[in-house]
Amino acid sequence: MTEEQETADEIGQLIDTAVKKAFEDVTHELESARPDVFGLSMSGLGRCRRAAAYALARTEPSDPDLALSGERRTANLGTAIHRMLLPALARVLGGRHEVPVLLADGSVLGIPGTLDLWWEKKRAVVDVKTVGEHKLDRVVVRGETYEHRMQVGGYALAQGADWVVWLYLDRSTGKTARVVERFDAGFRREVWQRVWEIQRLAEAPEYAPRDERGPGLSFQCDGCAWLRRCWGRTARSGESGAQAHIAHDEPAVEAALAKYDEYRDVESRAKKWKAFWREVATGGGRRPGNYGAWKFHFTKPGYALDEKATRKDYENRGEEPPMKESAGRLIVRPITK
Structure with missing residues (x-):
């Protein structure tokens, strides 16, 4: 390797490190600026109930740094888009952006939040959600998630809105999709029921249900x-293994193995049905395009390592291909009596 190449590699590594540190600094700056970092806010209404109960009960955090650290590139890029788009959207619609609100029913500590856009003329709360590449089509068909629904419903309840609008924006293309719903009595009841449930769980947060799968398997847990x-x-952020302490006796392990077997069968059946419906929909040379509420196309062919050919090449040269140790397979079977 030449001196010029070595210098280029060093510069590249410095850039990579700088970008990582820059995202970490942005995360710390944004999270530290929140008036109540560890309290329950509107964005937590639809997330894990145990985390929400801890927050509402003012339980002392065991890992406060996790809430203030990390690169969180997706979230930070979403924040940057908000800061650019919301003021312009407010000017066009004649509304106000980043409006502080407080949800309270007189018996609980108020739940604060900052709604994206208040469109006074239509009495509508508009919430902008940025999504990753290729996820926009799923939003169009399936609508908003429960987490988003509770968050925006909380804003609407606090603001006295008649309408709620979810505006989803694809970060990679700039394309948008929107979901519009009247904020009627049924929707208001949904939000209050969630608030009251969290209020009840906050009386004993250690017994609140976990709605996430734990460290290493859930982004929310890794930053909790x-x-x-x-x-x-x-428990360590980004590392699985702590889940094992849930099964504290033999019956609990038995139940976990039964669940594993159940989901293994579901996964197997789902893969076969997925393959079946793929052939039904796209087989026989059917042309890509729009079909009712759905559309399909194929990406360009890619390349993957030909393991068989690679192994053969090493054998022909009298060499052993590089190997790495893999975890043993888990075998779960019922005990026959």
Whole structure:
């Protein structure tokens, strides 16, 4: 390797490190600016109920740094888009952006939040959600998620809105899709029921249901300020394993193995049905295009390592291909009596 190449590699590594540190600094700056980092806010209404209960009960965080750290590139890029788009959208619609609100029913500590856009003329709360590449089509067909629904419903309840609008924006293309719903009595009841449930769970947050799958398997858990309080002292962000402490006796392990077997069968059946419906919809040379509410196309062919040919090449040269140790396969079978 030449001196010029070595210098280019060094510069590239410095750039990579700088970008990582820059995102971490942005995360810390944004999270530290929140008036109540560990309290329950509107964005937590539809997330994990145990985390929401901890927040409402003012439970001391076991891992406060997790809520203030990390690159969180997706979230930070979404924040940057908000800061550019919302003021312009407010000017065009004649509304106000980033409006502070407080949801309270007189008996609980108010739940604060900042709604994206208040469109006074239509009495509508407009919430902008940025999504990753190729996820926009799923939003169009399936609508908003429960988490988004509770968050925006909380804004609407606090603001006295008649309408709610979810505006989804694809970060990679700039394309948008929107969901519009009247904020009627049924929707208001949904939000209040969620608030009251969290209020009840906050009386004993340690017994609140976990709605996430734990460290290493859930982004929310990996960034949760109560990670070790919830999953045990051995829990580490980004590392699975703490889930094992849920099964504290033989019947619990038995139940977990039964669930594993159940989901293994579901996964197997789902893969076969997925393959079947793929052939039904796209087989026989059917042309890509729009078909009612759905459309399909194929990406360009890609390339993957030909393991058989690679192994043969090493054998022909009298060499062993590089190997790495893999985890043993888990075998679960019922005991026959």
